[in-house]
Amino acid sequence: MQEEYKVRLDVFEGPLDLLLYLIKKDELDIYNIPIERITTQYVEYLELMQMLDLNIAGEFLVMAATLMMIKSRLLLPVEERPELEAEEEDPRWDLVRQLVEYKKFKDAALHLEFLEQRREDIFGRDGADPVLSKEADLALRDVGLFDLISAFNEALKKVKSEELLEIFAEHFTVTDKIEVLGERLRREKRFSISEMFRDMRSRHEIACTFLALLELIRLHQARAVQKETYGEIFIEAASGMAEVIPPVVDGGAPSAPPN
Amino acid sequence: MNDFVLPELKQIIGAMLFVRKEPLTVEEIRRVLTATAERRGGITSDFAKANEALIREAVDELSRDLVERKAGFHVTEVAGGWRLENDANCGPWLRTLLQKGRGTRLSLPALETLAIIAYRQPCVRSEIEAVRGVAVDQILRNLMEMQLVRVIGRSELPGRPWMYGTTQKFMEHFGLKSLDDLPGTDELRRMEAEQQALRATKAAEAAADEAEEPTEVEAAEDAEGEGEEGSFEREGMTEEEIVGADDSEGEEDEFADEEEDEFDDEDDDEFDEDDEDDEEDEE
Numbered sequence: 001m002q003e004e005y006k007v008r009l010d011v012f013e014g015p016l017d018l019l020l021y022l023i024k025k026d027e028l029d030i031y032n033i034p035i036e037r038i039t040t041q042y043v044e045y046l047e048l049m050q051m052l053d054l055n056i057a058g059e060f061l062v063m064a065a066t067l068m069m070i071k072s073r074l075l076l077p078v079e080e081r082p083e084l085e086a087e088e089e090d091p092r093w094d095l096v097r098q099l100v101e102y103k104k105f106k107d108a109a110l111h112l113e114f115l116e117q118r119r120e121d122i123f124g125r126d127g128a129d130p131v132l133s134k135e136a137d138l139a140l141r142d143v144g145l146f147d148l149i150s151a152f153n154e155a156l157k158k159v160k161s162e163e164l165l166e167i168f169a170e171h172f173t174v175t176d177k178i179e180v181l182g183e184r185l186r187r188e189k190r191f192s193i194s195e196m197f198r199d200m201r202s203r204h205e206i207a208c209t210f211l212a213l214l215e216l217i218r219l220h221q222a223r224a225v226q227k228e229t230y231g232e233i234f235i236e237a238a239s240g241m242a243e244v245i246p247p248v249v250d251g252g253a254p255s256a257p258p259n
Numbered sequence: 260m261n262d263f264v265l266p267e268l269k270q271i272i273g274a275m276l277f278v279r280k281e282p283l284t285v286e287e288i289r290r291v292l293t294a295t296a297e298r299r300g301g302i303t304s305d306f307a308k309a310n311e312a313l314i315r316e317a318v319d320e321l322s323r324d325l326v327e328r329k330a331g332f333h334v335t336e337v338a339g340g341w342r343l344e345n346d347a348n349c350g351p352w353l354r355t356l357l358q359k360g361r362g363t364r365l366s367l368p369a370l371e372t373l374a375i376i377a378y379r380q381p382c383v384r385s386e387i388e389a390v391r392g393v394a395v396d397q398i399l400r401n402l403m404e405m406q407l408v409r410v411i412g413r414s415e416l417p418g419r420p421w422m423y424g425t426t427q428k429f430m431e432h433f434g435l436k437s438l439d440d441l442p443g444t445d446e447l448r449r450m451e452a453e454q455q456a457l458r459a460t461k462a463a464e465a466a467a468d469e470a471e472e473p474t475e476v477e478a479a480e481d482a483e484g485e486g487e488e489g490s491f492e493r494e495g496m497t498e499e500e501i502v503g504a505d506d507s508e509g510e511e512d513e514f515a516d517e518e519e520d521e522f523d524d525e526d527d528d529e530f531d532e533d534d535e536d537d538e539e540d541e542e
Contacts, residue, residue, distance in 0.1 A: 014393025121350020
């Protein structure tokens with residue numbers, strides 16, 4: 001068996017993205033963030049990302065520390081808080097300000113996205129659309145990273161009770177899972193992410209499958225789509241799906257029969 | 260020449276647009292009209308008198324005609340010229356005809372970075388990172404490679420970091436005529452204005468501190484700015500290009516709304532599935 005397929009997925013989202021995601025997900029009030037709850041969730045997602053060995057920025061850890069600091073300050077009775085903060089009524093305020101400002105640009109970015117989509121339907125005289133000279137390789141276009149990680153988290157939670165089964169150490173690799181997923185995509189064209197994780201017995205298998213999915217998306221073989229925010233995520237075969245995946249591994253992967 | 264009927268100016272321009280892929284400018288149109296008059300003389304010389312106002316008028320009329328007749332394409336102003344483009348709501352069929360998938364789209368982090376640059380330009384990397392709360396160097400590099408962003412100078416801040424701005428290609432990619440087409444411009448611009456005021460005072464202070472520096476600084480700025488631009492085909496936007504031509508703003512958004520809902524979902528589902536069915540049938 002060849003070496004373990006190593007997925008290097010760069011994460012371009014930052015800690016503020018994750019915080020806004022969590023706030024929006026639970027419909028929290030951005031001006032009155034329940035810091036304890038958000039910190040717990042934040043750390044949970046951070047651990048998931050580390051478990052997946054995603055290439056995350058150091059800023060994620062800084063933010064975790066900041067959150068914990070805010071949390072500890074909030075625990076102190078007002079009169080016992082250090083002098084400096086007496087002026088600043090709420091230790092959360094700096095963070096809130098930053099989040100609110102970022103949110104504005106996120107909204108502006110959504111509008112750009114909308115303009116881009118509309119632009120996509122317009123062609124010039126030669127049928128050419130204005131193409132970006134570099135492939136927009138900034139991965140995970142259709143569904144946010146944190147949405148995917150949420151789905152992954154749910155799958156993990158479902159399996160927790162059956163963790164004992166891991167004793168029968170089935171060995172899964174990302175490479176295998178890329179093949180399995182690719183095969184299934186060619187056959188079914190489309191399935192939901194919960195179907196994808198169904199019947200999986202171990203955390204290991206789920207993690208491998210998830211990484212395989214990320215890799216397929218990165219290689220433009222699969223697309224993750226979501227109809228509504230926080231709705232079910234579906235995996236689809238990308239339009240230009242290759243006959244054989246993965247291209248990176250040599251010597252393995254018997255190719256799929258050509259259709 | 261027996262059947263020759265003298266065309267109207269708008270017809271001539273329409274015909275020119277029809278055969279031209281690249282945007283056609285007023286100057287080009289005038290040049291063609293004069294050159295033809297010189298070569299052919301006679302009645303064609305009438306058109307040589309057409310000035311910019313007349314040409315613009317003719318284009319407007321042509322543009323209205325095409326829209327009224329629902330010809331499926333229209334005149335659009337882009338990169339300082341005009342060209343023909345299909346109506347956006349016909350896109351799904353064109354994509355089938357041309358066998359095009361979805362175009363290259365930018366990721367949200369990239370779009371956010373672009374948005375920050377678009378509203379705050381000229382801005383340095385640390386400003387962008389302060390807003391996004393995470394390093395953006397790789398995204399920035401990609402955006403530069405895609406020619407959506409370029410260096411437009413150096414800041415007076417310590418370390419004299421690069422200042423970034425959006426390009427003409429950015430405007431084209433998003434179909435913007437001016438930066439005013441961006442939403443919430445007022446609010447986000449106000450911040451920009453504040454920042455510029457801040458920067459101006461800082462610059463003034465710096466200038467006061469080192470009275471001789473500025474000339475040197477400017478020279479370096481020019482030289483380096485130029486070098487950076489060398490790899491980009493398009494010239495940087497001038498202030499006029501960014502601000503100019505802001506007539507038809509509102510209408511764009513209107514039909515865009517419906518289109519988004521109706522087509523985007525449907526076309527992903529139905530059109531694609533139809534295709535797939537066909538393929539399977541063939542097998």
